[in-house]
Amino acid sequence: MPAFVTSDLSPASQSTARKNILQLVQLRWIAVVGQILTIAVVELGLGVALPLAPMGVVLAALVALNLATLLRLRTHAEVSNTGLFLALAFDAAALTAQLYFSGGATNPFAFLYLLQVTLSAVLLEVWSAWAMVLITTACFAGLALFNQPIALPGEDAGSLFRLHVQGMLICFVLDAALLVVFVNRIGRNLRERDARLADLRQRAAEEDHIVRMGLLASGAAHELGTPLATLDVILSDWRRMPRLASDPELAPEIEEMQAEVRRCKAIVTDILRSAGEARGEQPVITTVNAFLDDIVQDRRSARQGVNLVFQNGFGPDLPIVSDTGLKQVICNVIDNAVDASPRWVGFAARREDENLVLEIADRGTGFPPEMLANLGKPYQSSKGREGGGLGLFLVVNVLRKLGGRVGARNLSEGGALVTLTLPLASLAIEETRANGR
Structure with a gap:
C-alpha cells in the first residue's frame, strides 16, 4: 500500500508520509554534495571544462526545494501523493539538466534514473509510479539526442573507455548503496505505520x-x-x-x-x-486523599472480613474532581485481588512526578503467563468462568482514556501486583471543566 494516497490521510499515515519525505530531503542533500564533489573532480582533477554557471543554478534549485520542503513540513502541511510525485519529478528534471551539461546519455551517472524509479515504485500510487517511468525514459531518450558533449584533453579511445567503465562502477556502487539505505528506512517507516494502524483498529474494536x-x-x-x-x-x-x-x-x-x-x-x-443517564448531578469536587479514602472505606464496607491494608504515600493533597468511572475500575481491581487473596490485600498510593500511582497487591496464585502476555484483552480470566475476564479489559481502557497505563506482574514471594499510573492532569479541576465534565 503506498505511503501517500491522498491529501486526506489518517494521522498514522500522515506521520509516515512526513518521515518518508524527510528521507527524500536527506537523499537530495546527498545528491547536492555528491554533484559538487563530482564537478570539482572533473573540473580540477581531469581538467575538463564544464558549464559551471548553469550547473550551479541546478544545484541552487535543489537546495531551494529542500529548504521549501522543510519549511512546509514545519507548518504541519499535509503530504499528498501529488506533492511527492512533483518532488520526484523535479529531482528527475534536475538530474537531466546536470547530465545534459556533462555528456548526456554517455555520462555513466545516467543510471541514477533507476533510483528515482525505485523510490517512485515504493512511495507513489501506481499511476504516478508509471508516470515516473515514462518521465525518466523520455529524459534518458532526450539526452541521447540532445546534450553538450564533453571533451577530455589528451585522452585516447582506450583511456576514455576505461574512464567510462570506472564511472559506471562508481555509479553502480552509489546507486546500490543509496537504494539499500533509503528503501530500508522507508520500509521501516511503512511497517511502523502498519503497526500503528493495527493498534488503532484494535482500540476501535475494544x-x-x-x-x-x-x-x-x-x-x-x-x-x-x-x-x-x-x-x-x-x-x-x-x-x-x-x-x-x-x-x-x-x-x-x-x-x-x-x-x-x-x-x-x-x-x-x-x-x-x-452511562450518563442520571440527571441533575454535578461533578463532585474532592481531593486525592479523600478520593482514595472513600475507595478504601467503600471496599472495606462491601468486602467485610478482608484485611485491606492501605498505605497512602501521596504526600501534599491536591484538589480533583471525583471520577465515578475511575473509582469503579479501581474498586474492580481491588475486588479481583480480594477474590484471589480473601485474607489480605495491599493497596498503596504514591506520587511520581505528575502521576498518581496506585499499587494493588495480593497473596494469591498470581497471573498465568498467557494472561500477562495479553493484559487488557477481553475474556482473559484466571477464574475460569465463561464470559469472564472483562474486569482488567475495562480497567485498561478507562485508564488509557484518561492518559494512564496499567501494569501487572507476579511477585517473587507469591501473589500478584497490579500498578495503575494516572496523570494528575486528567483529574484536575481545570481539565475537567474544560472537557465539560
Whole structure:
C-alpha cells in the first residue's frame, strides 16, 4: 500500500508520509554534495571544462526545494501523493539538466534514473509510479539526442573507455548503496505505520465492545430498577408487620435483606450515572486523599472480613474532581485481588512526578503467563468462568482514556501486583471543566 494516497490521510499515515519525505530531503542533500564533489573532480582533477554557471543554478534549485520542503513540513502541511510525485519529478528534471551539461546519455551517472524509479515504485500510487517511468525514459531518450558533449584533453579511445567503465562502477556502487539505505528506512517507516494502524483498529474494536457492554449494562439496570423497588417496598411492609417484627430470628434477617436490596439499588444507580443517564448531578469536587479514602472505606464496607491494608504515600493533597468511572475500575481491581487473596490485600498510593500511582497487591496464585502476555484483552480470566475476564479489559481502557497505563506482574514471594499510573492532569479541576465534565 503506498505511503501517500491522498491529501486526506489518517494521522498514522500522515506521520509516515512526513518521515518518508524527510528521507527524500536527506537523499537530495546527498545528491547536492555528491554533484559538487563530482564537478570539482572533473573540473580540477581531469581538467575538463564544464558549464559551471548553469550547473550551479541546478544545484541552487535543489537546495531551494529542500529548504521549501522543510519549511512546509514545519507548518504541519499535509503530504499528498501529488506533492511527492512533483518532488520526484523535479529531482528527475534536475538530474537531466546536470547530465545534459556533462555528456548526456554517455555520462555513466545516467543510471541514477533507476533510483528515482525505485523510490517512485515504493512511495507513489501506481499511476504516478508509471508516470515516473515514462518521465525518466523520455529524459534518458532526450539526452541521447540532445546534450553538450564533453571533451577530455589528451585522452585516447582506450583511456576514455576505461574512464567510462570506472564511472559506471562508481555509479553502480552509489546507486546500490543509496537504494539499500533509503528503501530500508522507508520500509521501516511503512511497517511502523502498519503497526500503528493495527493498534488503532484494535482500540476501535475494544471501544466498540465497551459501548455494547455499556448499552447492555444500562438496559439491565433499567430492567432491574422496578423489581428492586418492589422488593424494597415488600420488605418495608414485612418489617412493620407485628408478627414478623416481634420474631427475634426473622427481624434481623429482614433488615439485612432490605440493606442488600438497597445496596443493589445503589449499584444500579451508579451504572446509570456512569452511562450518563442520571440527571441533575454535578461533578463532585474532592481531593486525592479523600478520593482514595472513600475507595478504601467503600471496599472495606462491601468486602467485610478482608484485611485491606492501605498505605497512602501521596504526600501534599491536591484538589480533583471525583471520577465515578475511575473509582469503579479501581474498586474492580481491588475486588479481583480480594477474590484471589480473601485474607489480605495491599493497596498503596504514591506520587511520581505528575502521576498518581496506585499499587494493588495480593497473596494469591498470581497471573498465568498467557494472561500477562495479553493484559487488557477481553475474556482473559484466571477464574475460569465463561464470559469472564472483562474486569482488567475495562480497567485498561478507562485508564488509557484518561492518559494512564496499567501494569501487572507476579511477585517473587507469591501473589500478584497490579500498578495503575494516572496523570494528575486528567483529574484536575481545570481539565475537567474544560472537557465539560
